Amino acid sequence: MNLQPTTLQKIDEVITHYPVKRSATLPLLHLVQEDLGWISPEAMEWIAAKLELQPINIYEVVTFYPMFRQKPIGRRHIKVCRTLSCALTGGYKVCAEFQKQFGSQPGAVSADGEVTIDFVECLASCGTGPVVMIDDDLHVKVDLARAQQLSAQIKAGAKARSTP
């Protein structure tokens, strides 16, 4: 499995925090998803071996919690808040604008592999909606013009990467 060395270090450290290895299942799943963007079948097997469990034990946890992804995501991850404050300030329109810009449905990877757009619960900045998180960056008061601008930046980044 292709985990970053820092993720591997964190994983080894987290396991030491628990008297029973099995208890580290959720933190490990979070760390792996943070690194890979999703929990692949291979990752489930790897975590199971690491925690001396059976893959089915990990699979059960992954399928129980909706925050764990069982499919790969795009290179960039756009999360648009759909909770009340953001919904009242235009979150739905903003999400629709991102979908239009990239021609993709929430949760699906765009055809070019560049983005996954998710419509998510509160991003903890409720007074500044609509709130959008792109990878690790929080963007507040994102109106349609700002959504277009952010989309253009992502497209420009993708173009720059593909130009030799």
Ligand code: FES
């Ligand atoms: S309601 Fe959108 S950030 Fe909390």
